[in-house]
Amino acid sequence: MTWLAQMSKSKLSWIALALGVVILFAVNMIGWESLKLYRFDVTENKLFTLTDSTRKVIADVEDPITLKFYYTDALGARAPAYALYADRVQALLAHYSSLSNGRIVFQKISPEPFSDEEDRAVAAGLTAIPLGTSQEKGYLALVGSNSTDDEEIIPFMTLDRATFLEYDLTRMVHKLSKPERKTIGLITGLDMRGSMGADGKPIPAWLIVQQMEEFFNVRAITSTAKKLLDNLDMLMIVAPDELSDDLAFAIDQFALSGKPVVVFADPFSELNQRNPTGLAKNGKNFLKLLSGWGADIAPDKVVADPQNSRRIQFSSPTGPVVVNYIVWLSYNDKAFDTGDAVFSKVERLMIATPGAITLNKDAGTRLQPLIQTGPETSLLSTDLMVPPNPLKLLNGFLPDDKTKIIAARLTGPAKASISIGAQSKPGQLVQGDVNVVVVADADMLFDSFWARASNSGGQRVIVPMANNQDLLLNILENMSGGAALSGLRGRGIESRPFTLVQGLQRQAELRYRKREQVLKDKLTLAQKKLNDIQSSAAKGQVVISDEDKTAILNIRQEVVTVRRGLRDVQRSLNKDIERLEFRVQMINTIGVPLLILFAALVWFGLGRRRRKKGPQDKAEGLT
Incomplete structure (x- = not known):
């Protein structure tokens, strides 16, 4: 080492500087490989940070999943917003792949005009945007597949879905990792699945049920049943008749096990003419279940909201008048929690004589409002609904200056609220984390409250007036993923352009x-x-x-x-x-x-x- 001693301090300094540069690059390379799973996200809305729900979905992936991202660079060149979005999509997909330890394979494909890649994009049913007057087209799409050839597609990743990007990606991975069709147990006191009319002619199932059956296996359970059916993935309870003690106990145990439950409760049913106020008369077990999960609903009160009421024609003693029926309501996105994925593509909802949900603080669960009124509202007795007098209701209205929650998501720890006998059954749960969505109206699911039917060329055509059906399907899809998908929320869009x-x-x-x-x-x-x-x-x-x-x-x-x-x-x-x-x-x-x-x-x-x-x-x- 005598040669080092013979060197001047100047040479040694330059050698040290050069070694420092080499070490810096070496540390960067080693860090790039060894710290892939760790990221420092400085964006305002943490756009590149994955939630615990997503990490759990990725960890549960067992069989290989391939995600093919189709993107045309020319699209981003012409519209910089798409370029920023595509960068975010690629970064998240790469992170998904890293976290999965190779079980999720990410591929980027750039379709050129008349290329094999473009042929595959067309064959997959992807949507392209024409770029100028040339034959070049822009793609921004995602195709996912698993080892059993199941396929999920996002034909074009529009910017209006940017806030739900993580949700869309995680939902695709979840569906491909668990492709089996989910089974829903339906408990209702309404004729949702169709019935036989008094004239002997069959009454068809509600449109909303027909849509459900296209995506899920729907199995009916009567309110007098002693237990639930086996192998249910989710429960949907809609304005039920009086629940037997055994069935109420089974429902409570189902919820405490963490499985999703969707509830449409109704203090006043416009459809159940034989028992419109059934919630007050025979809803003891049903109300006890809701309260145990954290949702209290006054069984004899409905929400009145003149500012968001629908105008109807009413036959008064002096003749027909057009009046605001303050208990038939129409809401837009100002009343929605738009950060929740269940409101994707939901712009308007029509609701009739809904109840109001309040949190039972003794339950211990968390209540997240999904639909909420303004303060210019009040609660009216269900006695005023029979017979209805819209003019009298409007003239006698006095606001109580309190907001009302019409729909809510309930999550977290809850205790058993239904017990049978003095001793517990073997394996009985006394507490557990629940995952429940409660909507304080069931009438909104019926055809005439959200759609209008017409006849065209001898065929019945349904024209939606509101997005009630979309909301239900969004809730079922969101909840069918369990806590994994229901825990995901939308995020803001990060866009800080280089103004210079x-x-x-x-x-x-x-x-x-x-x-x-x-x-x-x-x-x-x-x-x-x-x-x-x-x-x-x-x-x-x-x-x-x-x-x-x-x-x-x-x-x-x-x-x-x-x-x-x-x-x-x-x-x-x-x-x-x-x-x-x-x-x-x-x-x-x-x-x-x-x-x-x-x-x-x-x-x-x-x-x-x-x-x-x-x-x-x-x-x-x-x-």
Whole structure:
């Protein structure tokens, strides 16, 4: 090691600096490989941070899943918002793959025009956006498949779903990892599944049930049953008749086991004419179940909300009048918790004589309002609904200045609220985490409250007036994923544009657009001259002279020249923008590190000068 001792301090310093740079790159490479699972997310809404629910879904994946992300770079070049979104999609998919230890395979595919990749995209049913006047198309889609050839597709990842990106990705992974159709047990006191009319003709099942049966296995359970059916994935309870003690106990145990329960309770049923106030008369066990899960509903009160009421025609003693029926309500997204995935594509809901939900604090569960009124509301007795007098209700309305919760999600620990006999049954749960959605209205599920039927060409056509059906299907899909999907919420969109870059782009575009407009005006004028000459000849008004023939040739040549000029302008504009983007990328990737290195060298040099100057100053002081 004598050679080190013989080296000057200057050489040793430069060697140390070089070794430092090498070590820095080595640490970066090692960190890249070993710290893939750990990320530092500095975005405001934590857009790149996965929830515990998603991590659990990924951890439960057993068989291989392939996620193919189809993206056309040209789409992002023309619409920067799509480029940012595509970057986020890729980052999340790569993170899913890393967390799965290879069980989730992520592939990016860039479909070019007339390529095999584009053929596969078309065959998969993906949606493309035309890019300008060329034949090029833009793709932003996702295709997932598993080892048994089940397939899930997002044909085009629209920006309005950006807030639910993690939910959509996790739902796809969950469906592919557990592709079996879910089974729903339906308990109801209404004729939802159809019945036989008094005239002996069959009454069809409600439209909403027909839709459910397209996606789920729906199995009916009577209110007098002693137990639930086997192998149920979810329970749906809609305005039930009086529940037997045994059935109420089985329902409570089902909920305490963590399995999802969806409830549509109704203090006043517009559909159950034989027992419209059934919740107050024979809802003892039902109300006890709801309260045990954290939801108290006054069985003899309905919500009145004039500001969101529907106008109806009412036959008053003086004749027909159009009046606001303050217990038939119509709500838009201002009343919804739009951060919850159940409101995806839900813009309007129609609700009739709903109840109000309050939290039973003794239950210990968490209540998340899903649909909530404003303060200009009140609670009315169900006695006022029979017979209904909309005019009297409106004139006598007095607000209580309190918001009302019409639908809520209940989660967390709850205790058993139904017991049978003095001793517990073997395996009986005394507490557990529940996953329940409660809506304080059942009438909203009936056809006429959200859709209008018409006849077209001999066929019955259903025209939705509201998104009641969409809400139910969203709830069932969300809850069928258990706590994993119900724990996911939407997030904001992170968009912080480079205003300086955009300003330079606009300046460059303005410069070229002026030239482009001049050329377009020339092209229009030339084509007009050509059309005038040709149309005159076609009408036989003139004979084309040699001069006109020469003029036509010159005009056509001018048209070709102008079009070539327009293409050159467009190419120049694109080149300027690409050159600007390249400069920004170089500054980010090379300029900033070089600046840091330069600052380090300056600091290092100043330090050496101070160290050298110190002994000199001391020597001068001695002399």
